[in-house]
Amino acid sequence: MRNTLTIARKEFKSYLTSPMAYVVIGIFLVLTGVFFGTSSSTYLETSIRGVWDFWGALFLMAFTALITMRLIAEEKKLGTLELLLTAPVRDSEIIVGKFLGSLGIFVVILLLTLYYPLLLIIFGDPDLSPIGTGYLGIFLFGTTCLAIGIFASSVTSNQIVSAVIAGGILFALWFIGLAAGYLPEALGEIINYFSLSYYFPAFISGIVDTRGLVYYLSITVLFIFLAIRSLENSRWG
Amino acid sequence: MIRVENLTKYYGKRLAVDNISFNVEKGEIVGFLGPNGAGKTTTMRIITGFLAPTRGEAWVADYNIMSHSLEARQHIGYFAEAVPLYTDMTVRSYLDFLARLRGLDENRIKTRIDDVVEICHIEEYIDVIIGKLSKGFRQRVGVAQAIIHEPEVLILDEPTIGIDPIQVAMTRQLIKELGKERTILLSTHILPEASMTCDRVIIIHEGKIVAQDRIESLSSIVAGSKRIRLEIEGPSKEIAEHLRQIKGVAQVQYDGSHYIVEYPTKQDLRSKITETIVKGSWPLLSMESIQMSLEDVFLKLTSEEDKRQ
Numbered sequence: 234m235r236n237t238l239t240i241a242r243k244e245f246k247s248y249l250t251s252p253m254a255y256v257v258i259g260i261f262l263v264l265t266g267v268f269f270g271t272s273s274s275t276y277l278e279t280s281i282r283g284v285w286d287f288w289g290a291l292f293l294m295a296f297t298a299l300i301t302m303r304l305i306a307e308e309k310k311l312g313t314l315e316l317l318l319t320a321p322v323r324d325s326e327i328i329v330g331k332f333l334g335s336l337g338i339f340v341v342i343l344l345l346t347l348y349y350p351l352l353l354i355i356f357g358d359p360d361l362s363p364i365g366t367g368y369l370g371i372f373l374f375g376t377t378c379l380a381i382g383i384f385a386s387s388v389t390s391n392q393i394v395s396a397v398i399a400g401g402i403l404f405a406l407w408f409i410g411l412a413a414g415y416l417p418e419a420l421g422e423i424i425n426y427f428s429l430s431y432y433f434p435a436f437i438s439g440i441v442d443t444r445g446l447v448y449y450l451s452i453t454v455l456f457i458f459l460a461i462r463s464l465e466n467s468r469w470g
Numbered sequence: 471m472i473r474v475e476n477l478t479k480y481y482g483k484r485l486a487v488d489n490i491s492f493n494v495e496k497g498e499i500v501g502f503l504g505p506n507g508a509g510k511t512t513t514m515r516i517i518t519g520f521l522a523p524t525r526g527e528a529w530v531a532d533y534n535i536m537s538h539s540l541e542a543r544q545h546i547g548y549f550a551e552a553v554p555l556y557t558d559m560t561v562r563s564y565l566d567f568l569a570r571l572r573g574l575d576e577n578r579i580k581t582r583i584d585d586v587v588e589i590c591h592i593e594e595y596i597d598v599i600i601g602k603l604s605k606g607f608r609q610r611v612g613v614a615q616a617i618i619h620e621p622e623v624l625i626l627d628e629p630t631i632g633i634d635p636i637q638v639a640m641t642r643q644l645i646k647e648l649g650k651e652r653t654i655l656l657s658t659h660i661l662p663e664a665s666m667t668c669d670r671v672i673i674i675h676e677g678k679i680v681a682q683d684r685i686e687s688l689s690s691i692v693a694g695s696k697r698i699r700l701e702i703e704g705p706s707k708e709i710a711e712h713l714r715q716i717k718g719v720a721q722v723q724y725d726g727s728h729y730i731v732e733y734p735t736k737q738d739l740r741s742k743i744t745e746t747i748v749k750g751s752w753p754l755l756s757m758e759s760i761q762m763s764l765e766d767v768f769l770k771l772t773s774e775e776d777k778r779q
Contacts, residue, residue, distance in 0.1 A: 239570040250558060312552040316615075319518040320571040321544040468522045470481065 236322045237330040244304070244334025254300065258342055261296050265289055269349045280359060281349055281367050282437050290433060293371070294378055294407065298399035300338060301382025302392040304331045305464065309390035314467070324464045328383060332457060335379050343372065363439030370436020373449035377429065378403055380456035387463040403429065406452075471496045471623055471653040472517060477526035479512050486512045488677035489526070496622075499649040501664035502657040504674040505772060510657040511551055513674070514627050517655070518548045530623055544573065547616035551627040551657075553608055557601035561592060561611055564600060565618055572619035586614040589644070606633040609641070617648065624654045630663060642667050661768055673771055680771045698740065698759045700729040704752035712750055716742050730760070 248254040269284045285293075305328075308314040317327050353359040378399075385399035386392075410428025413421040425431045429452075432445030472494040479487040487509040494500045504510050515521040517528050519539050528535045533542035556564055562583060569579045587593050590610040595603060600611060609629065616624060626645065630638045645656060645667050658664055664671050665685050672682040702709055706724050713722045713731055718739050721732040733739045740757070747754050 235573075236571060239567065243567050246563075247556075247558060311557070312550070312554040313556055314554075315515075315520050315548075315550045315552070316554045316568065317571075318520050319543055319546070319548050319550075320568065321540045321573060322571055323540070468520065470521065 236326040237333065240317075240322075240327060240330025241333035241337065244331050245337040248300070248334070248338045254338065257296060257299050258338075258345075261292060261342060262345060264292050265346055265349075273353070280353070281364055284346065284349055285367060285371055285433075285437055290374065290407070290430070293375055294403040295400065296342075297335075297339070297375060297378035297382050298385070298396045298403065301335050301379055301386055301399060302395040303386065304335060304383050305386040305460070306390050306392045306395045309467075310392075318464075318468065325461050328387070328457060328460045328464060332379060332383050332460075335383065336376060339375050339379060340372075343368065343375070360439070363437065366439050366441050367437045369441065370433055370445070373436070373446065374429070374433055377449045377452045377456075380453040380460075381406075384456040384460040384463065387460040471498075471531060472655060473529040474513070474517065475527050477513065477516060477528060478524050479509075479516060479521065480524045486677055487516070487523075490674065490677070490679045491526075492672050492679060492682055494623075494653055494655055496653055497649075497651075498670060499645070499654040499656060499668045501668035501671040502655055502674065503659065503661065503664055503671050503768065504657075505659060508674045509677040510674060511627055514548075514625050514655070514657060515550075518546055518625055519543050520550075544619075545622050547619065547621035547624045549612050549616045549624070549626040549629050551631070553612040555600045555608055555611060558599065560597050560599055561587070561603075561614075562596045564611065565615060568615045569618045574619055582618050582620075586618050589617070589647075590614040591640070606637040609633050609637070613641070613644065622652060624648060624652050626654065626656045628657055628659075630658070630660065638663075673768060675772045681767070696735045696759065697730055697732045698743070698757060700731065700743070700747075700757050701727065701755040702729060702747060702752050703755060704750070709747075709750065709752060712746050713743065716746055718742075 265284050268286075268289055269281070272282065272284070272286075305314070308317065318324075350359065350361075350364045353364075354361075381402050382395075382399040385402065386395040388398065389395050406427070406429040408430075409424050410430035413424040413428065413431075415421075416424065426444075426448070432442055432448055435442040435445060472492075474493070475491050476489050477487055477491070478485075478489050490509075490513065502510050502513070512521065516523045517530060517535060519535055519542065522536070530542040531545040533539075533545070535542045556567075559567070565583045565586065566579060569582055574582060583596075587596050590613050592607060592610050592614065595607055600608065603611065609632075613626075613629065616626070629645070630641050633641070642663060645654065648654065649667070656664075656668060668685065670682070670684050673680050700713075710722050710724050710729060713719060713729060716739060718737055719731055719733050721730075723730045731739075731743060744754065744757070
């Protein structure tokens with residue numbers, strides 16, 4: 234546990250010292266801010282739905298792919314993975330630590346977006362429960378994306394390749410949900426269960442869907458497990 | 471302290487380390503020698519747990535590197551050839567991070583950081599970003615991280631490569647210091663380095679150990695021949711010619727001031743040589759037998775190995 238936290242803390246700090254992270258966070262906030270502004274002024278919405286609907290979720294996927302791409306790939310490229318793998322630390326502690334580090338930065342960004350609901354509360358009378366479940370949904374969704382991102386980063390030493398792999402897996406998992414609508418009902422429903430996009434709307438509209446909870450947590454655990462296996466595998470090269 | 475048994479490593483189909491076994495006793499400094507690509511780094515990476523062996527086993531401080539990997543790693547300080555450093559961290563935060571990973575107590579971390587920066591002479595750079603340091607200082611930071619948790623075993627992979635001669639001398643001095651209380655396995659392809667710092671050497675070539683012994687005794691292993699160096703006044707060509715004619719002499723070289731005579735160890739030709747010189751009435755100024763240098767041993771061993779194949 235101590236090792237995991239040591240690695241998580243280091244990862245979190247190195248995000249804060251890298252200009253790249255600030256740029257990505259800045260772009261992310263500008264875009265979600267535009268969505269929020271449009272939805273609240275044009276459609277007179279007093280919810281955060283406008284921020285996290287379709288485009289917001291897609292940006293979240295791109296964003297997580299970008300902040301996780303360096304986690305393992307950079308260590309491989311710089312050779313510093315040798316330091317970690319020869320330290321008295323379990324492979325699982327390395328992966329979970331790095332995952333928690335990126336989760337930390339994600340939580341900071343979510344906190345930064347809290348001023349959208351805050352504005353709603355000051356200037357309007359929003360229904361708070363869908364905002365709460367919405368943030369729970371976004372948190373779960375983002376966590377899943379980060380786990381997929383760290384797995385992608387563990388299979389390559391090239392950060393761009395990592396981002397492309399993560400983006401590929403995420404978009405595939407997202408779009409099978411959209412494609413499912415065009416398939417025969419029974420098949421479509423099965424495919425929907427595996428889709429990242431299927432459970433998201435419920436959370437945004439104020440429902441805590443336990444199936445969604447189970448789905449996001451299982452996918453997260455699965456990809457963290459795969460990332461650990463992939464790291465172990467690098468010893469057999 | 472380090473025990474390696476029948477270690478073999480394949481990278482895909484390429485054989486990198488071929489069934490090697492050796493021991494390093496507590497308190498020894500052992501040189502691990504071989505040309506580039508001989509398998510030194512691979513062997514060290516297996517001992518430190520970075521790579522898994524294809525076959526064979528190894529123990530560090532009596533912990534098996536596969537079944538008790540974490541305990542084994544706890545006892546190792548490793549300086550990797552590539553000098554892996556987080557270039558966006560300061561020296562202090564880098565050392566702090568690695569000290570924590572190796573399980574140092576909160577209150578010991580600070581004193582150990584102070585200790586190692588002093589030992590490695592990097593006090594003034596402790597708050598500098600590593601990316602801004604020169605190669606030589608990065609090397610020292612690499613050494614500092616290897617010793618921060620006071621490991622019993624140090625594995626140093628080419629610690630003096632690519633730094634200037636003064637720093638090389640300092641690093642060697644440091645290794646000798648460290649070797650007083652620790653067990654060290656030091657890889658290098660710079661032979662004088664091994665003869666200066668090591669008690670014993672292991673020579674590896676194309677993944678196989680071709681020799682392992684104390685440096686003094688190594689020369690006699692290859693030996694077969696003995697060399698003496700002579701300083702003689704007089705006409706060099708004639709003297710060399712006379713020396714060559716002595717029965718048993720294999721080779722005579724003249725380098726402008728000294729003659730080097732080589733002959734098989736089985737017979738001692740020294741008296742015959744002096745006889746010849748006295749007969750020619752040339753004044754003999756000096757005569758000494760010379761040890762084969764580690765270079766000679768090394769070249770001989772590795773080239774013989776090549777011939778055999």
